[in-house]
Amino acid sequence: MAKNLYMLPEGLPKPEEDGACDHLQGLALPSLSLSSTTGEPVDLSTINGTAVVFFYPMTGKPEQPPMRGWNKIAGARGCTTQCCAFRDRYPEFQRLGVEIYGVSAQPLNDQQEAVERLRLPYPLLNDSDLALTRELELPTFDYDGATYIKRLTLLVEGGVIRQVYYPVFPPHLNPTDILSQLRS
Numbered sequence: 001m002a003k004n005l006y007m008l009p010e011g012l013p014k015p016e017e018d019g020a021c022d023h024l025q026g027l028a029l030p031s032l033s034l035s036s037t038t039g040e041p042v043d044l045s046t047i048n049g050t051a052v053v054f055f056y057p058m059t060g061k062p063e064q065p066p067m068r069g070w071n072k073i074a075g076a077r078g079c080t081t082q083c084c085a086f087r088d089r090y091p092e093f094q095r096l097g098v099e100i101y102g103v104s105a106q107p108l109n110d111q112q113e114a115v116e117r118l119r120l121p122y123p124l125l126n127d128s129d130l131a132l133t134r135e136l137e138l139p140t141f142d143y144d145g146a147t148y149i150k151r152l153t154l155l156v157e158g159g160v161i162r163q164v165y166y167p168v169f170p171p172h173l174n175p176t177d178i179l180s181q182l183r184s
Contacts, residue, residue, distance in 0.1 A: 008078055008170060015075035015167035020139035021152055024164045029156060030135040034125040035108050037115045042101065042125055044132075045159045051099040052178055053156055055138060056082055056171070057148035058106040059114040073141060075151045078171035079104070082151070083118055089175040090121050096182055103127050105149055139166075153178065 029045040036042045044053060056079040060067070071077050086093075086100050093100055100122035104111065111124040127133055130147060133140060139150040153174055155163035163181065168174045 008081055008172070012071060012077055013074040014169050015151070017167060018139070020150070021164045021166040024136065024154065024161050027136070027161050029159050029161065030132065032132050032135065034103070034127060034132060036123045036125050037108070037112045037120075038123045042123065044101065044125075044156065047099065047156060047159055049097055049099065049158070050182075051101060051156045052086075052093065052153060052175075053101045053103060054082065054086065054151075054153040054168075054174065055103045055133075055149045056151050057141075058104055059083060059110070059118070061110075061113070067144070070143070073143065075167055075169060076141070076143070076148070078151070078169075080114075080118065082168070082171035082174055083114065083120060085172040085175045086122065087118060087120050089179060092179055093175075096179075098182065101125050103132065103149070105130055105133065105147065155181075 031043055031045040033041040033043050057076050059079045083102060090100060102124045105128050107128060108126040111126060115124055133149055140147050141150060151168045151171060152164065152166040153168055154161050155178060165174060
């Protein structure tokens with residue numbers, strides 16, 4: 001069966017609010033240099049303005065077979081749709097002076113492939129050693145011997161977390177929710 005990474009299938013389990021991100025609002029981001037798909041390292045703690053930092057498990061590749069059981073993990077499916085939704089709404093964020101960063105633990109070369117294939121105008125940051133994830137005590141899950149970051153989004157101002165979106169579902173509406181809040 002072919003997989004469509006651009007649409008969410010019906011009947012995905014909705015992630016539940018488990019309190020795993022309750023500690024984040026008001027925290028200053030730690031000073032950590034993350035590899036970026038632009039080739040330039042990024043330290044999120046040095047952002048002077050406003051930024052949206054969305055964490056996601058992994059983007060799939062169309063040529064790979066579907067991952068067994070992935071759709072049954074609440075919140076796992078939808079990384080490509082979320083990345084594309086931020087891509088499509090990127091000009092609106094730019095007009096508001098807001099930077100966008102996506103973060104995952106998948107290998108940097110996979111992230112670079114996703115940026116090219118999906119034509120993402122914003123960088124993806126690499127946390128494959130989970131340094132930022134551990135520093136912020138972000139929620140994770142294990143699948144097939146690997147650790148993935150659960151889907152969440154941070155609205156950051158001057159290096160401080162001002163708003164936390166968790167759990168994020170459905171992922172493709174995340175940019176719309178954030179833009180609505182920024183405009184109000």
